[in-house]
Amino acid sequence: MPHYNLALLGFGNVGRALARLLQGKEAELQQRYDITFSVTGIATRHHGAAIQPAGLDYIQAVEQVENGESLAALSMLRVQDNLDFLRSCGADVLFENTPVNHMTGQPAIDHLHLALELGMHAITANKGAVVHAYRELSELAKAKNRKFYFESSVMDGAPIFSLFRAALPAAQLLGFHGILNSTTNLILGRMESGESFELAVKYAQSVGLAETDPAADVDGWDAAIKVAALITVLMDIPFAPQQVDRTGIRLITPEMVAQAKAQGKRWKLVCTAERDENSAKGRVAPELMDPSSPLYSVDGSSSIVEFRTDTLASFSIIEGNPGPQTTAYGLLADFVNAVRSVV
Numbered sequence: 535m536p537h538y539n540l541a542l543l544g545f546g547n548v549g550r551a552l553a554r555l556l557q558g559k560e561a562e563l564q565q566r567y568d569i570t571f572s573v574t575g576i577a578t579r580h581h582g583a584a585i586q587p588a589g590l591d592y593i594q595a596v597e598q599v600e601n602g603e604s605l606a607a608l609s610m611l612r613v614q615d616n617l618d619f620l621r622s623c624g625a626d627v628l629f630e631n632t633p634v635n636h637m638t639g640q641p642a643i644d645h646l647h648l649a650l651e652l653g654m655h656a657i658t659a660n661k662g663a664v665v666h667a668y669r670e671l672s673e674l675a676k677a678k679n680r681k682f683y684f685e686s687s688v689m690d691g692a693p694i695f696s697l698f699r700a701a702l703p704a705a706q707l708l709g710f711h712g713i714l715n716s717t718t719n720l721i722l723g724r725m726e727s728g729e730s731f732e733l734a735v736k737y738a739q740s741v742g743l744a745e746t747d748p749a750a751d752v753d754g755w756d757a758a759i760k761v762a763a764l765i766t767v768l769m770d771i772p773f774a775p776q777q778v779d780r781t782g783i784r785l786i787t788p789e790m791v792a793q794a795k796a797q798g799k800r801w802k803l804v805c806t807a808e809r810d811e812n813s814a815k816g817r818v819a820p821e822l823m824d825p826s827s828p829l830y831s832v833d834g835s836s837s838i839v840e841f842r843t844d845t846l847a848s849f850s851i852i853e854g855n856p857g858p859q860t861t862a863y864g865l866l867a868d869f870v871n872a873v874r875s876v877v
Contacts, residue, residue: 535568538873541575541623541654542592543616543645544631545599547742548659548686549576551858552629552865553592559866567870575623576605577616579632584609585623616641620648627872629865630658636750636759636775639666650674650682655872659686659861665762665775681872686864688714688760689837690856696871697851698768705843707768711806712839713832714760716856717743717751718783718803720835725791726800731784743835753782754803754818761805761816764839769807771814778816786820799824802832805839 540556542549556571563569572589581598584590584605595605606612613619620628628649632642639662646656646663647670656675658664663671664684675682685695698705713719717738724734735752738744743751750756758778765773786801794801804821807814823830828850832838840850853860 535564535570536873538569538571538626538869539574539587539589539624540571540627540629540869541577541620541625541649542573542629542631543575543577543619544629544633545576545578545581545595546631547858548861548865549578549629549631550596550599551862552631553596555859555862555866557593563870567874569870569873571627574625575619577613577619578605582606582609583613583619585611585613585619587624616645617648620645620652620654625649625654627655627657627869629869630656630660630663631865632660634660634750634759635662636755637662639663643667643671646671646682647674650678650680653678653680655680655869656682657865657868657872658684659865660684661687661756661759661763665759665766665773668763668766669772681868681875683868683872685868686861688763689839689851689853691860691862691864691867692837692851692853692856693867694764694839694851695767696867702843702846705845707809707841707843709806709808709842710764710839711804711829712850713802713829713837714805714839715751715754715757715803716835716837717748718754718757719832719837721752722783722786722791722801722803723833725786725788726795728788730788731786752784754778754780757803757805757818758816761807761818765807765814765816769809769814771809771812773814773816778818780817781819783820794822800830802829804829 573592577583582604642660642663649656721734759775762773762775807816
């Protein structure tokens with residue numbers, strides 16, 4: 535029965551949700567897939583790092599971080615930085631969950647590159663690394679007989695990339711449209727209930743959907759990088775978020791929302807992409823949806839994407855009100871799929 539040493543780089547809400555999910559699925563992974571594991575390393579941004587070759591008590595690590603405590607007491611080694619952590623943790627699989635850099639994808643790219651060089655499977659929820667280094671990391675993974683997987687980078691745990699990779703052979707993606715940013719969908723929905731833009735943003739921040747600086751969401755950058763990721767991977771056309779024609783929701787006023795509601799319509803921040811031979815176009819912009827559109831009824835923090843291929847005229851994936859647990863599931867699924875495909 536294969537045994538895998540796991541390293542978690544980044545231990546925020548998603549990383550801790552993954553730790554709890556690993557604990558909850560440990561017996562099932564062994565019984566159904568003959569997979570056993572130990573967590574040999576955890577590195578955080580604010581609470582230090584812990585390395586234990588024999589295996590960490592990773593649930594204790596969750597509790598210590600949530601109590602504001604350092605992980606140093608759990609570690610038998612001290613590391614200088616994240617790259618030193620990767621060289622020292624002795625892992626077979628890396629879960630990379632550091633913050634997204636929309637412009638360059640760093641430092642996540644360096645983390646994933648080193649992990650693959652060291653012989654680890656590299657799994658991430660980081661959109662920046664996918665957009666800015668997909669081909670480089672995929673080619674390195676192939677050369678090392680390892681996997682670079684990233685299901686959770688778009689629509690959390692919903693199976694988009696694995697669907698095209700495994701279940702849709704020889705299907706060419708021609709275009710897609712949908713709602714890929716759950717924060718703006720929630721904000722626009724709250725505005726339909728009479729809240730101002732500012733109050734709706736504050737609510738999204740209070741429930742952990744929007745950052746202290748909500749610009750990445752409300753200005754469309756998060757949606758744009760997801761469009762770029764889907765084009766880059768599923769159309770196999772390198773595409774940067776800066777290439778996406780991008781308009782956020784700051785100019786959508788309560789009066790515009792009320793007028794749309796009176797007409798039986800709703801504002802949504804819509805992501806679209808179209809393939810044209812060996813090039814593509816991507817767009818993010820607010821659009822008015824009427825009840826005939828599948829996007830119309832997508833509420834709260836839910837997301838939807840409708841694909842069009844040369845073999846299937848239209849099919850959609852909808853994810854209802856995701857959270858850190860759904861993102862963590864995407865990481866877990868990537869782990870299982872990665873280790874089962876390399877024996």
